[in-house]
Amino acid sequence: MEGRAGDRHERSGRERSEPASVGPHVVRFVTARTVLAALRGGGPYTVTELVERTGLTRATVIAVCEDLVSRGWAEEQDPERAGPQRGRPPRSFGFRADAGVVVGLDIGAHKTTALVADLRGKILATASGGLPRGRQSAAARLDVVSSVALAALQNAGRGPRDVVSVGAGVAAPVDRNGHVAEGSGFWEMFDVGLAAALFDRHGWHVLLENDANLAALAEQWRGAAQGLDDVAVLLAGERLGGGIIESGRLLRGRNGAAGELAFLRLVDGAVGPHGIAQLAREWGADAAAQPKGLGGLAPADVTAEAVFAAADDGDPAAAAVLHRLEDRMARVVAVLSTLLNPELVVLGGAIAPAAARLLPGIRAALPELTETPAEIEVSELGGEAVALGAVRRALDDVAERSLEIALPAANNQAR
Amino acid sequence: MEGRAGDRHERSGRERSEPASVGPHVVRFVTARTVLAALRGGGPYTVTELVERTGLTRATVIAVCEDLVSRGWAEEQDPERAGPQRGRPPRSFGFRADAGVVVGLDIGAHKTTALVADLRGKILATASGGLPRGRQSAAARLDVVSSVALAALQNAGRGPRDVVSVGAGVAAPVDRNGHVAEGSGFWEMFDVGLAAALFDRHGWHVLLENDANLAALAEQWRGAAQGLDDVAVLLAGERLGGGIIESGRLLRGRNGAAGELAFLRLVDGAVGPHGIAQLAREWGADAAAQPKGLGGLAPADVTAEAVFAAADDGDPAAAAVLHRLEDRMARVVAVLSTLLNPELVVLGGAIAPAAARLLPGIRAALPELTETPAEIEVSELGGEAVALGAVRRALDDVAERSLEIALPAANNQAR
DNA sequence: GGAGATAATTTAGAATCTAAATATAGCTCG
DNA sequence: CGAGCTATATTTAGATTCTAAATTATCTCC
Missing domain, CATH: 3.30.420.40 (ATPase, nucleotide binding domain)
Structure with missing residues (x-):
């Protein structure tokens, strides 16, 4: 059995004998969707413009538009006529963005x-x-x-x-x-x-x-990955999650767990801002060459900001912590690059502000780890991604x- | 009109105004594909059977079938009538598998x-x-x-x-x-x-x-992954490659390099039968507790078979080599499981015979490494995958x- | 007010499907 | 051996949709 070409039935489940009723109605369905997509894409269009954009005939476009108007998806608009024009005034239709x-x-x-x-x-x-x-x-x-x-x-x-x-x-x-x-x-x-x-x-x-x-959809829509079809987004905060878009489609895997790299041994432990502080505590000890270590902070005072500040002051222990963090992130990105070959990896979530600081280090480490390094950017969408x-x-x-x-x-x- | 049906332009890329010409022709195109798919799926079918399978009308099915016959894709066949039947004898159509x-x-x-x-x-x-x-x-x-x-x-x-x-x-x-x-x-x-x-x-x-x-397509078609929509196949021999099917579609990534885990640091070095021997040479030294190490073989005589044999004889060095190999494979599978959540990972390529031996070890190591372990099987397709x-x-x-x-x-x- | 331009609308034609009516081929039974 | 039964094929009518061409409408410019 094939089941290859004809797998449409997203919902209907098992039943065979379903492709049924292809009739001319379907044609109308398709053309209506085409016109609606064109309308959604931009401002009000004259019928002539829609004819050009959709490749349909004038008669068809008008019929479909009137159909869409009656269903509430579009409205006819008086086009703003800038100055005198020749010829019969065109009809214009626009998408009703406020229909819902x-x-x-x-x-x-x-x-x-x-x-x-x-x-x-x-x-x-x-x-x-x-x-x-x-x-x-x-x-x-x-x-x-x-x-x-x-x-x-x-x-x-x-x-x-x-x-x-x-x-x-x-x-x-x-x-x-x-x-x-x-x-x-x-x-x-x-x-x-x-x-x-x-x-x-x-x-x-x-x-x-x-x-x-x-978050991956958001980045592709209005974030750092606009227009790209092969993207991975790392959402790192208290949790580490990944969203992967390949050929413009979200990957989910068998149970929807694709991209759930939270448990990947490579990157165990948290990597968010909270995580940075924790890593500093863990790693500070053995990395500290100076007696004071980490700018002389008491363990309780170790925060992400403090670690960054200490590194800026030349504290080698803090620098070592950041180095190791960069290395961890680079390895995650390298795995993604090698396995999925995305064009871009976006770092998002609570870690984003900190990630900007680490970006150069991560980028530098990447070529050593993979043959097909992806670009890396930090999310600019903030908490609403x-x-x-x-x-x-x-x-x-x-x-x-x-x-x-x-x-x-x-x-x-x-x- | 002529050039209508052939308007595919899969590659034409950017151009707008292309969806064009949706007409009733397309309907015929779709129904013809539906009927052809049904025919390809099985033996000769009577028109009635096709009506049931496709959900189309009798008249439509007959028209399409005659069309397909005239194009060479199908042929009308005298159905083998087992014993007397009632009613007008049905017409049967079959897919011409030998048309090309x-x-x-x-x-x-x-x-x-x-x-x-x-x-x-x-x-x-x-x-x-x-x-x-x-x-x-x-x-x-x-x-x-x-x-x-x-x-x-x-x-x-x-x-x-x-x-x-x-x-x-x-x-x-x-x-x-x-x-x-x-x-x-x-x-x-x-x-x-x-x-x-x-x-x-x-x-x-x-x-x-x-x-x-x-290889992944082959496994999904006639191999260990039949009928599964989320599968990864590791092709390990002199080279290590991966093929990934998600939601029934091959993943390629931006440059087609998806799955090219040959350079993943996790698994550097060859992992084929040749690789086993090489690993044995490299690792034998430090793993050997016995003076003789690896069954006392001279380095040049170390082959995959020899290592297996030595391990069977209780040679701890050889066993250690296999253990490390299992660990490596398990880690590769774990990365795949975590990142892509496939239902099954198939081990194929030159390593397949050896992999069967290592399977229990790999399976045992997996749960420690990932929360969503995939099933693992060894390819049975041999060299023609x-x-x-x-x-x-x-x-x-x-x-x-x-x-x-x-x-x-x-x-x-x-x- | 007419000529020209642009666009809408109407009309005719073709392709396709469904549904219903009609015809056909073989079997069964009196 | 022919009437009736049955499952199927074929034909016909009707509806929908598209395209293409002809017709009509509305505006501007002279």
């Missing part, structure tokens, strides 16, 4: 961040909320997530009904079906729980995804399902 | 192997030829490849005109466009050279690919292009 919103969620262990964006990805509002420390029931946690999302929506002046799709990132492996890998501790509650809860409460379509994967990637994920979902989605009726009417 | 052949080439440094298969992948014949040692001109090398392919064709009783597609594997990175990565030494000659030469001489459509990638994968690659190409390919006229007539 998407929500991007970054669900961390202690804090949840929500981003609300319009259908072109313009960020409209933010909100975040922390969990009080201590054990929390699943319900309490879901309540926090839900209320943070609602707060962000309110900040954006929109309501729950306006939400067309939701992306959500968690710090655990998530497989292709949106299931959290077994053995992920409390993250497992989000497996079914999150999507079900948010669907039940608000009717939202929720896509769960690994946080590092979302994951939430931003969640927005991107939701937008992709909207693009894919756009012609099946019923837009919020109110808006549909409103304009 | 594909060729799979394994182009090694010293030897080239060719496999000829029918359009269902049944291997019809083999041939191989070695290069005399010493420097060879590019032309001489291409001559060998060409003549080996022709010999295999002759063995199969077919001619060069019967060839519909050719897959070829080389031991160098090959990017998505079929270009050999720069810096690959003499393999670069195949970059343009091979495809051009074989096209000029015989009109063949040649797909160049990395050998380990092809790469050529077999090349056949698979060519068949995929045929499936994709089938409706644009003109089948050899002779056969077309013949039946």
Whole structure:
């Protein structure tokens, strides 16, 4: 048996005999998606421009556009005519970026961040909320997530009904079906729980995804990796995660654990700013040639900043710590470069500020370790990378399902 | 209209305004591919069976089938009617597996192997030829490849005109466009050279690919990884290469160097049978507790077999060598498991026989090294894995292009 | 107000699918 | 041996969609 060419059935599962009903409808479906994609790509376009961009006929474009208008995805606009023009005035159609919103969620262990964006990805509002420390029931946690999302929506002046799709990132492996890998501790509650809860409460379509994967999407969308199709993103903080994009697609692996290099022996131990301090304590002892070591700090005072400062002052022990850190990072990047041959590796997460400092050292160490060294950059997206990637994920979902989605009726009417 | 169906432009790249011409023709194109895929999957089918399998209407199926017959891809067959049946006798159509052949080439440094298969992948014949040692001109090398392919064709009783597609594997990175990565030494000659030469001489459509990638395809097709969508294959011999399949797709990376772990520091040095002997020489010295070490062999007599034999005899030095080897392999598999989370890792290449011996040790070491250990198996495909994968690659190409390919006229007539 | 230009709209034609009606070939049974 | 049954093939009608060409509309310039 083949199953090779015809594997479409993302959801329908086992059934054969499904390719069914290809008819002319599908043609319309495809052309509508083509036109919609063109509209989404830029400002209002005249029909003539759309004809050029899509390669379709004038008649077809107009028919499709009117269809899209009636579904709420596009609107006809009076083009701003700069000065007198000759000929019959053209009709213009534009994408209705405000026909709905998407929500991007970054669900961390202690804090949840929500981003609300319009259908072109313009960020409209933010909100975040922390969990009080201590054990929390699943319900309490879901309540926090839900209320943070609602707060962000309110900040954006929109309501729950306006939400067309939701992306959500968690710090655990998530497989292709949106299931959290077994053995992920409390993250497992989000497996079914999150999507079900948010669907039940608000009717939202929720896509769960690994946080590092979302960070990778964000970097490719609006970060250091814009436009690149082969990228890896390291999300290093308290945890070390990786998101890998190959040929423009996220890699997930069998259980969604691809890129989960947290346990790679090569890089054991934390590598975030907290980790730097810890490494300094561990390594300071044997690396210290001077009696004072690490600028004479007491162990409790060893912080990432202190180590950097000490290194700047010429403290050899601190310099040695940074050297070893550079070496560790370089080895991680080297493994990625050799195994996956990305064009660029982006260092992100809490370590980003520190990583900028280490970049030259890492770059210098790399050629010795691999034949195909990738470029390395530090993320400039800050703390919202994951939430931003969640927005991107939701937008992709909207693009894919756009012609099946019923837009919020109110808006549909409103304009 | 003529040039409609052939509008593929897989390579045309940047141009906008290309999605063009979606018309009803495309619908036919899709349904034809669907029916052809169904036919390829199994024996002759009655129209009714095809209706069930494809979900299309009876009328459509018949129309498409007759179309396929006229193009030479299918033939109408008198179904063998077992005993009396009721109702009007059905028409049956079958895939013409003999309408053409594909060729799979394994182009090694010293030897080239060719496999000829029918359009269902049944291997019809083999041939191989070695290069005399010493420097060879590019032309001489291409001559060998060409003549080996022709010999295999002759063995199969077919001619060069019967060839519909050719897959070829080389031991160098090959990017998505079929270009050999720069810096690959003499393999670069195949970059343009091979495809051009074989096209000029015989009109063949040649797909160049990395050998380990092809081995991965072979394992997924007819080897240990049948039906799995997330697999890694290690091809270890004089060289160490890796082929990675994720979500059913080969990973290539930016320059086609994905999986090229030959230079990974973790596993430096050869790991093939030759490598075992070498490691034994290197490591024997310091691992030897007994005065005799390695069963008292002289360095020149140290072979893989000898090391295995010595270990069986209880020689601790030999056992230590094998232990370290197991550890190395385990670490490679661990890196793959952690980074890519495959379901299975297949050990192939020249090391395969030896690897079977080491498997338990590798499996035992793995859980310590990764949280998501993959299954491990040894390849059973032998020395033809790469050529077999090349056949698979060519068949995929045929499936994709089938409706644009003109089948050899002779056969077309013949039946 | 007419000529020219640009674009929208209409019309005709072709390809494709589905669905329903009709025809066909073989078997069974009285 | 012919009527009836059955499963299938073939034909026909209807709907949808595209392209291409002809027609109509609206604006500017002279």
